[in-house]
Amino acid sequence: xxxxxxxxxxxxxxxxxxxxxxxxxxxxxxxxxxxxxxxxxxxxxxxxxxxxxxxxxxxxxxxxxxxxxxxxxxxxxxxxxxxxxxxxxxxxxxxxxxxxxxxxxxxxxxxxxxxxxxxxxxxxxxxxxxxxxxxxxxxxxxxxxxxxxxxxxxxxxxxxxxxxxxxxxxxxxxxxxxxxxxxxxxxxxxxxxxxxxxxxxxxxxxxxxxxxxxxxxxxxxxxxxxxxxxxxxxxxxxxxxxxxxxxxxxxxxxxxxxxxxxxxxxxxxxxxxxxxxxxxxxxxxxxxxxxxxxxxxxxxxxxxxxxxxxxxxxxxxxxxxxxxxxxxxxxxxxxxxxxxxxxxxxxxxxxxxxxxxxxxxxxxxxxxxxxxxxxxxxxxxxxxxxxxxxxxxxxxxxxxxxxxxxxxxxxxxxxxxxxxxxxxxxxxxxxxxxxxxxxxxxxxxxxxxxxxxxxxxxxxxxxxxxxxxxxxxxxxxxxxxxxxxxxxxxxxxxxxxxxxxxxxxxxxxxxxx
Amino acid sequence: xxxxxxxxxxxxxxxxxxxxxxxxxxxxxxxxxxxxxxxxxxxxxxxxxxxxxxxxxxxxxxxxxxxxxxxxxxxxxxxxxxxxxxxxxxxxxxxxxxxxxxxxxxxxxxxxxxxxxxxxxxxxxxxxxxxxxxxxxxxxxxxxxxxxxxxxxxxxxxxxxxxxxxxxxxxxxxxxxxxxxxxxxxxxxxxxxxxxxxxxxxxxxxxxxxxxxxxxxxxxxxxxxxxxxxxxxxxxxxxxxxxxxxxxxxxxxxxxxxxxxxxxxxxxxxxxxxxxxxxxxxxxxxxxxxxxxxxxxxxxxxxxxxxxxxxxxxxxxxxxxxxxxxxxxxxxxxxxxxxxxxxxxxxxxxxxxxxxxxxxxxxxxxxxxxxxxxxxxxxxxxxxxxxxxxxxxxxxxxxxxxxxxxxxxxxxxxxxxxxxxxxxxxxxxxxxxxxxxxxxxxxxxxxxx
Ligand SMILES: Cc1cc2nc3c(=O)[nH]c(=O)nc-3n(C[C@H](O)[C@H](O)[C@H](O)COP(=O)(O)OP(=O)(O)OC[C@H]3O[C@@H](n4cnc5c(N)ncnc54)[C@H](O)[C@@H]3O)c2cc1C
Numbered sequence: 001x002x003x004x005x006x007x008x009x010x011x012x013x014x015x016x017x018x019x020x021x022x023x024x025x026x027x028x029x030x031x032x033x034x035x036x037x038x039x040x041x042x043x044x045x046x047x048x049x050x051x052x053x054x055x056x057x058x059x060x061x062x063x064x065x066x067x068x069x070x071x072x073x074x075x076x077x078x079x080x081x082x083x084x085x086x087x088x089x090x091x092x093x094x095x096x097x098x099x100x101x102x103x104x105x106x107x108x109x110x111x112x113x114x115x116x117x118x119x120x121x122x123x124x125x126x127x128x129x130x131x132x133x134x135x136x137x138x139x140x141x142x143x144x145x146x147x148x149x150x151x152x153x154x155x156x157x158x159x160x161x162x163x164x165x166x167x168x169x170x171x172x173x174x175x176x177x178x179x180x181x182x183x184x185x186x187x188x189x190x191x192x193x194x195x196x197x198x199x200x201x202x203x204x205x206x207x208x209x210x211x212x213x214x215x216x217x218x219x220x221x222x223x224x225x226x227x228x229x230x231x232x233x234x235x236x237x238x239x240x241x242x243x244x245x246x247x248x249x250x251x252x253x254x255x256x257x258x259x260x261x262x263x264x265x266x267x268x269x270x271x272x273x274x275x276x277x278x279x280x281x282x283x284x285x286x287x288x289x290x291x292x293x294x295x296x297x298x299x300x301x302x303x304x305x306x307x308x309x310x311x312x313x314x315x316x317x318x319x320x321x322x323x324x325x326x327x328x329x330x331x332x333x334x335x336x337x338x339x340x341x342x343x344x345x346x347x348x349x350x351x352x353x354x355x356x357x358x359x360x361x362x363x364x365x366x367x368x369x370x371x372x373x374x375x376x377x378x379x380x381x382x383x384x385x386x387x388x389x390x391x392x393x394x395x396x397x398x399x400x401x402x403x404x405x406x407x408x409x410x411x412x413x414x415x416x417x418x419x420x421x422x423x424x425x426x427x428x429x430x431x432x433x434x435x436x437x438x439x440x441x442x443x444x445x446x447x448x449x450x451x452x453x454x455x456x457x458x459x460x461x462x463x464x465x466x467x468x469x470x471x472x473x474x475x476x477x478x479x480x481x482x483x484x485x486x487x488x489x490x491x492x493x494x495x496x497x498x499x500x501x502x503x504x505x506x507x508x509x510x511x512x513x
Numbered sequence: 514x515x516x517x518x519x520x521x522x523x524x525x526x527x528x529x530x531x532x533x534x535x536x537x538x539x540x541x542x543x544x545x546x547x548x549x550x551x552x553x554x555x556x557x558x559x560x561x562x563x564x565x566x567x568x569x570x571x572x573x574x575x576x577x578x579x580x581x582x583x584x585x586x587x588x589x590x591x592x593x594x595x596x597x598x599x600x601x602x603x604x605x606x607x608x609x610x611x612x613x614x615x616x617x618x619x620x621x622x623x624x625x626x627x628x629x630x631x632x633x634x635x636x637x638x639x640x641x642x643x644x645x646x647x648x649x650x651x652x653x654x655x656x657x658x659x660x661x662x663x664x665x666x667x668x669x670x671x672x673x674x675x676x677x678x679x680x681x682x683x684x685x686x687x688x689x690x691x692x693x694x695x696x697x698x699x700x701x702x703x704x705x706x707x708x709x710x711x712x713x714x715x716x717x718x719x720x721x722x723x724x725x726x727x728x729x730x731x732x733x734x735x736x737x738x739x740x741x742x743x744x745x746x747x748x749x750x751x752x753x754x755x756x757x758x759x760x761x762x763x764x765x766x767x768x769x770x771x772x773x774x775x776x777x778x779x780x781x782x783x784x785x786x787x788x789x790x791x792x793x794x795x796x797x798x799x800x801x802x803x804x805x806x807x808x809x810x811x812x813x814x815x816x817x818x819x820x821x822x823x824x825x826x827x828x829x830x831x832x833x834x835x836x837x838x839x840x841x842x843x844x845x846x847x848x849x850x851x852x853x854x855x856x857x858x859x860x861x862x863x864x865x866x867x868x869x870x871x872x873x874x875x876x877x878x879x880x881x882x883x884x885x886x887x888x889x890x891x892x893x894x895x896x897x898x899x900x901x902x903x904x905x906x907x908x909x910x911x912x913x914x915x916x917x918x919x920x921x922x923x924x925x926x927x928x929x930x931x932x933x934x935x936x937x938x939x940x941x942x943x944x945x946x947x948x949x950x951x952x953x954x955x956x957x958x959x960x961x962x
Contacts, residue, residue: 027920027921027924028920028923028924029920029923029924030924031923061615106577361920361921362888362890362919363888363890364920366917370887372880372883372884372887373887373888376880376884376890376892421842421845421846421849424840424842425842425843425846428840428842428843431832431833431843431846433832433846433850435895437895458836460832460834461516461517461543461834461835461836462539462540462831462834464516464542464543465539465540465541465542465543
């Protein structure tokens, strides 16, 4: 191709920048020069340590060996998220990855569960919906085993993701990228130079005077969006009327107690607190709305509720929820925080980076930059952001909490019509219809809608076509197979020690536990 | 809220009996009475031609009913097909080539052509090769075999298919009401009862409108019909006898092994044949009535959408099955899903016409075409009935060659890749030439009487 892109400049070396560098250098032909500029002085946000299962696809694309990757990033396994105090104070539920039970006669499994539950009877025998999900049960018992083909139907329904050290992850990807010829420049971009005729970015100039030119620029400069916003002014769609959190305090602690294979999200009076356990330490943070609690009070709350010794000073991060109206504009594509922000409640930001890279590759431009590529990229990006936004809003809208003004406000807010429809359908008979590009599948929506306390009033009438005794027998059988499967798994600690322990893990105290 | 105790299906033909058969199976053991009241229509309520194509997904429906393919072949003059012959190309049911390095196969065709090779995508399609060589065999289950990536549909005689479903439904206890439908009582926005030319009026908890284009129940609750802005054909003439073994579609003419029809516009036919107007209802489900078949919408014959839309409508209805509370939430979701389903099928029917410059297209279709032209990307929206390979066949078959192929190909070694592709083509050609002829399939002769 004569007008093929030959020079790509990635501005920013956080998670977004290095993910882009690693993927593009792997996929594009060797003739394309990729340069990454990052500034030690500015640094990265340094948070963003919990992921969701599609990251396995990204690792696969890069040809990453999973154990090597976990060792290098102090990584642990994640089977889901435990939500504490969300439905009401003292309530907890798990949003597990993976599937619930086994569908029968093309009817979703949870419909059978709902029927038995609504009929009353022995709740002891029926158990909780979570008892039918292998990830949820393994989470409760801190177990983990890597699923492989041939391990049976229950294990086939198991999915997992990772927790890792954000700084080490970027370094790990950097190794891959540089190994494939990505050139790294350390320096602070002082100026962005645009072509006079059409405003396309031609080059960036560093503080020392060096100029780096290219045809395609990837903006990974974090919240500020140095190219996409500060230079091209593409605009921002503010979603804080739905999601009012605008600050987070982050602090790291020593590991304390067993290594849990899940992220914990605990609702607080004006936000929520994350807990992400790694091999050598735990990441914590309080995401809150400064309208409802002061920064000082939030810091106090965080420090008084962490369950290990703090090993860093708490750090304050500020953000605004919403998305960049055009993540791709002219010859600039924004990835990561530069493209917008949704709070990390469902750990979706790193996935957005990955999805952005995949879309960019599918729509990879030439030097003429046809607008149909830009338009399609922006259309798909908007769809995905809106779907995830709805899923996050659900956690706040569906709550029984009314103990603070913050929770009353959440419960009473008007939500997007698309979400109302989903909640009503579920409330009536537990029905869930997934939209095609929806990142979250039926079982994810089920976990959160049900977990947040939307109790379907009925069940699918088709369930009545199956004999009651058959249903009872099936459920009993599934529950016991799930329990036995998990009993046979090692603890996560044992698994890590055997498969992917980092030096820090081997040195740290909790292995004696 | 209680379970539905009665359902009244108004109409006849494929739409009525498809729903009756499906519901009698899905609602088995629930004590719901299903009744069919004939509307006296002479034309079929879901199919315009005298023969119709099915897509592979319909086999799942027959499987649930417990109808074996042998039974169907005996009863409905069934003929299998693997591709629709479009004159200069085929729309095969199945993949092209094989994915290499996660790149969709058609990108390699673009790559070959840009490199100056002659590469016809049909030669990389087992189902297309089978159709043009008049061969047939059933696909195998082994994912490593070249014979695993395709499937087949059936050519069905509409009248016989309808009778088959009717026999099935009646044998499972579906009632046939006496008399013919005369008048529909719609009180407010819902159906109150249905009158007939003999016997007392009938009332039910839920109604299905299978009365074809007049849509007598939907009209009673005042759901408007929206004429399609892009599809203009409005007449179909019965096809002349012919002996094609493979379904064909050329210049507005559909020929099926049993009997299809010639599709055209009014002027060309002097008012002969069956008239129709293409479009759909503004809603498919309002309060206590759901529309099926032509009562829901009409599209000119193409590649199996008639039965596909019935099937999707049926599956969604089961997925959202109401109780006597008739929550409007269910209808709203059904309408959202079915509107999109219908419009995406419409886009597919329209595609060859747009590419030949005979019709305009909606923005969604324009995006699909321009994305393919520029990148070879197939935009897939929510609720698509036709998978990527169907779109690729028509786009490439009608002469759209993407300006660019997937960049990942550039990181592959060109010499080796070319060899690999040539080898793939040879393997496919050999596999097809070793197959038995289509004529050897033991079916009742499909040549029209
Ligand atoms: C509180 C919080 C919690 C989060 N938790 C999660 C989570 O659990 N899971 C998840 O998936 N995501 C999470 N995220 C999001 C995640 O952290 C980010 O998506 C991810 O780190 C990507 O950041 P980035 O690379 O876009 O930006 P940054 O990390 O901010 O990197 C910006 C880069 O740009 C460079 N730069 C900026 N300006 C210049 C300049 N002028 N010259 C040169 N270089 C420059 C910097 O040096 C730096 O390298 C969280 C975010 C926050 C705020």
